[in-house]
Amino acid sequence: MFEELRVPLFVTAGAVTGLGLALLVLAVSGLPVRERASATPGRRRSVAGSQRRLKQLAAGVGVFVVVLVVTRWLVLAAALGVVVAFWDRAFGGARQERDAINRVEGLATWIEALRDTIAGAVGLEQAIPATAVNAAPSIRPSLNLLVDRLRVREPLPDALMKFARDLDDPSADLVVAALILNSRLRGPGLRDVLSALANSARDELDVRRRVESSRRSTRRSVQVVVGVIVTVAAGLVLFNPAYVSPYGTFEGQLVLAGVLALFAGSVFWMRKLSGVEEPERFLIGSLDTRGTA
Known part of the structure; x- marks a missing residue:
């Protein structure tokens, strides 16, 4: 057949x-x-x-x-x-998690710098450009866009909302929401709020680093298991074809499909165990109602 x-x-x-x-x-x-020069x-x-x-x-x-x-x-x-x-989706995830950790670390450092700058009786409109120069590379492009929007006299709440869109990170939404509220109400206590947000970001950074360290071993184990199985199977096909010749029939292909389906299910299950589910962003709806740049 x-x-x-x-x-x-x-x-x-x-x-x-x-x-x-x-x-x-x-x-x-x-x-x-074709990408605009002002692409986010x-x-x-x-x-x-x-x-x-x-x-x-x-x-x-x-x-x-x-x-x-x-x-x-x-x-x-x-x-x-x-x-x-689909290698990244099946066995990846480490790069995205590292990028997220770098963004949280850069955000925490920027919040601390913003708090210290505001301590000198400087407003947000002046403190943001002053702190963007020495920001971490993970958030510096988004901060530079925020500074450019402020220079063209865009309202601070709208510019901060677009800043949250550029970062596209749930941790940044909390910080941006606090800055938006202060820019609209102009109330006291911004330094205390920024200190609390910086401490929260540092705590989140420590937790995510510990979780990433523990799950890195799981990802490596999955990759090693898959690599060994693929290497052994390839060796049998190339150097001992008579041993695997029954899989060349139609019935053998069906059996092989079942075996591979079970193997794929176990791999994706282990991938899910080593993955990270981030919370949903809560500033998306507000951003969509105000429009985009």
Whole structure:
């Protein structure tokens, strides 16, 4: 029965090969992106993420074609192609967590600098540009945009709301909300509020670092297990094909699909255990009602 599937397999391999070559060309050359000079850091991260996903998709298609040509196992080729194409979602997460930790650390440092600057009887409109110069690289682009908006006489509450949009971080929403309230009410006690927010950010930073340290070992264990299994399976296919020849039949492909499904379920379950669920942002609705830059 598997012999009857050879022609459809070859047709599929040819079509996917052409698609893979096209995606590979796009991944290498890149798409022409027309980006405004005032593009927000969030948009830049989105463009970089799209390009990275395009490269991973091209790599996944290439792996699918190579495995299909070498083994002629459609199920295995599709599974490996999907793993390579969605590697970040299946085994990633560390980069996003590191970026979030860096943003929280930079935000805490900036809050402390803002508090100390306001102590000299300086208003928010003057303190924000003064503290943006020495801000951490993780939040400096967003702070520079905030300073530019203040220089063109944009109202401080609107500029702060867009600052929260640029950061796109739940921890920043709390800080921005406090600054917006003070900019509208002009009440006393801003230094005390900033001190409390800085302490809260430092506590959150310590907790997230401890959690990341404990979950890093889980991610590494998942990657090691997957790497060992893939290496052993590849060695059997290449150096002992007679041992795995039953998987070349139609029934063998069905059995292999079941085995890979169970393996994928266990990997995603471990991925969920090592992931981090961040709280929802609460300034999104207010930002959407006021419009965008």
